[in-house]
Amino acid sequence: MTILEQENRLACECDAAWRALADFGNFLPWATGGAGTARLEGEGVGMIRHLDIPGLGLVSERLDLLDDASRTLGYSLVSDNMAGMARYSATVQVISDGVGQCCLRWRGDFEPLPGVDSEEVGNSLAGSYAMMSQGLQAFVNDQT
Structure with missing residues (x-):
């Protein structure tokens, strides 16, 4: 497994960012600006979001951890071959970084598919984390 750790600073309220992030089934409005479709299977920890x-393309992820006290969410890939990965799991934590600011601390563990460069996959994930962080900030600020 390869580990990628990244922090992204956001200019938005920590509690509001956590509320949006913790709503696992409502991912598309902030992550893609609403583009795509989602189908949910189950509720709470163990639920699966099937995204198109x-x-x-098609991606299915399971909610593995939802901890309000530490503002930490964990999820894992349950569909095959997303972005060159054979396996993928991640946690993201929302950390207060002062009034009106917070930090998203991402930690992704992945195994690339045979023949796929792990650095290439890591760079793609880092870009995705940055884009999702920006999307979350914009979504939260638009809601307030």
Whole structure:
């Protein structure tokens, strides 16, 4: 497994960012601006979100951890072959970084498919984390 750790600073309220992030089934409005479709299976920890995202295709992810006290969410890939990965799991934590600011601390563990460069996959994930962080910030600020 390869580990990618990344922090992205956001200019938005920590509690509002956590509320949006913790709503696992409501991912598309902030992550893609609403592009794509989602189908949910189950509720709470263990639920699966089946996403069809333009440019990415079908992705299914399971909610593995939802901890309000530490503002940490964990999820894992349950569909095959997303972005060159055989396996993928991640946690993201929302950390207060002062009034009106917070930090998203991402930690992704992945195994690339045979023949796929792990650095290439890591760079793709880093870009995705940055884009999702920006999307979350914009979504939260638009809601307030």
